[in-house]
Amino acid sequence: MKSTAQPCLFLGSVDKPERGDILKLKEKWRYKMIIQSTHVWIDDCLQPAQLEIADGLIQAILPYGEKQPDHDYQDLWILPGFIDIHTHGWNRCEAGKPTLEAMRRWQKHMPEEGVTAFLATTATQSQRQNEQALPVLREAIEAPGEGAEILGINMEGNFISHQFHGAQDLYTIVKPDPEVLLHYQDLAGGHIMTVTCAVEFDEDYAFVKTAAAHHIRVSCGHSGASFDQVKDAVAAGATGITHCGNGMRPFHHRNPGIFGAALNLDELYAEVIGDGIHVHFETAHLIGTMKGADKLILVTDSAECKDDPAAAQYRREGAFRLPDGTLFGSALYVNQGVDNLHRKARLPLVTAIHAATINPARYLGVADRKGSLEAGKDADLVVCDENIQLQAVFCKGVRQA
Numbered sequence: 001m002k003s004t005a006q007p008c009l010f011l012g013s014v015d016k017p018e019r020g021d022i023l024k025l026k027e028k029w030r031y032k033m034i035i036q037s038t039h040v041w042i043d044d045c046l047q048p049a050q051l052e053i054a055d056g057l058i059q060a061i062l063p064y065g066e067k068q069p070d071h072d073y074q075d076l077w078i079l080p081g082f083i084d085i086h087t088h089g090w091n092r093c094e095a096g097k098p099t100l101e102a103m104r105r106w107q108k109h110m111p112e113e114g115v116t117a118f119l120a121t122t123a124t125q126s127q128r129q130n131e132q133a134l135p136v137l138r139e140a141i142e143a144p145g146e147g148a149e150i151l152g153i154n155m156e157g158n159f160i161s162h163q164f165h166g167a168q169d170l171y172t173i174v175k176p177d178p179e180v181l182l183h184y185q186d187l188a189g190g191h192i193m194t195v196t197c198a199v200e201f202d203e204d205y206a207f208v209k210t211a212a213a214h215h216i217r218v219s220c221g222h223s224g225a226s227f228d229q230v231k232d233a234v235a236a237g238a239t240g241i242t243h244c245g246n247g248m249r250p251f252h253h254r255n256p257g258i259f260g261a262a263l264n265l266d267e268l269y270a271e272v273i274g275d276g277i278h279v280h281f282e283t284a285h286l287i288g289t290m291k292g293a294d295k296l297i298l299v300t301d302s303a304e305c306k307d308d309p310a311a312a313q314y315r316r317e318g319a320f321r322l323p324d325g326t327l328f329g330s331a332l333y334v335n336q337g338v339d340n341l342h343r344k345a346r347l348p349l350v351t352a353i354h355a356a357t358i359n360p361a362r363y364l365g366v367a368d369r370k371g372s373l374e375a376g377k378d379a380d381l382v383v384c385d386e387n388i389q390l391q392a393v394f395c396k397g398v399r400q401a
């Protein structure tokens with residue numbers, strides 16, 4: 001992120017402030033602030049406006065110039081903070097093998113991508129490893145740290161297909177089992193928000209139904225399901241598609257399968273990895289065009305080795321690959337992904353922005369406090385230029401480093 005001065009701290013003061021004054025100003029900055037720009041994302045378009053922020057919330061949206069602003073961002077864009085629902089880690093911080101210290105580092109990093117909220121995402125691993133990880137994730141969620149908010153947990157493992165496992169561990173895959181899921185949810189303190197399932201192995205859709213009854217969103221993925229199997233899973237309560245195009249049976253015109261279902265079933269949200277490597281940008285265009293502005297979700301599926309210098313050997317052409325060439329996660333930053341969806345995948349700006357803001361918020365059921373700039377919602381903000389290069393990021397009204 002480009003560093004910028006913080007003129008709102010010292011606006012109107014020409015003398016060097018005393019330490020006590022700085023603390024008072026910081027307090028004011030933390031709890032009450034007015035910012036404005038000519039390009040604020042309100043009602044699905046960029047328009048001149050002022051945001052009044054206090055106590056971590058957007059208190060009011062005012063006409064541009066209505067009050068004396070603490071900071072005028074002029075023609076920079078002010079967008080809602082980005083939400084990444086599918087990220088496994090960053091720089092040796094790994095959701096599947098977490099420590100509290102690592103989770104705190106990860107949270108502090110996320111605003112450097114414009115991310116103000118995310119789901120800590122586990123992959124397939126042994127039951128013992130899950131039993132160790134979930135209570136740590138619970139602790140990290142329930143005692144919030146600085147930076148981006150961990151909204152909850154996304155379990156991408158272990159209920160997936162051997163045939164479409166991607167880079168996930170083959171030997172610890174299990175059949176979708178509602179009892180195992182509830183056991184995990186108990187250990188996680190109720191914080192599992194989504195789970196990936198190869199629904200073709202879910203007998204009578206008992207797993208999907210149980211998850212839905214416990215407010216866990218089922219995302220069909222790592223799967224060779226037929227179109228009808230996905231359709232039946234949706235009828236049972238499934239609502240999402242895990243990284244559309246990756247880890248699934250490819251589309252065939254006589255057998256549209258899970259990919260065809262992802263595109264054609266309007267009720268399904270579909271994740272797309274916006275790096276142009278996991279999914280060709282023209283495929284991302286197809287997925288985004290079919291899902292429209294309301295059902296596409298940008299994800300990074302970023303690996304814990306993202307930004308880890310020691311993992312450079314696995315990084316090829318902007319993504320991480322096993323020695324056999326299998327992709328195992330992206331190195332994508334979310335702000336870059338938003339720009340990619342708009343410019344490289346040729347999707348409308350509203351689709352690209354919604355994919356990282358209001359759509360994941362609605363999918364997770366947190367749109368009452370996240371995902372758009374509205375009075376009463378968390379003051380999670382991204383200030384950026386027209387290429388989504390970040391100038392400032394605020395989490396609940398607090399400017400991040």
Ligand SMILES: [Zn+2]
Pocket residue numbers: 086088121123156301
């Ligand atoms: Zn993943």
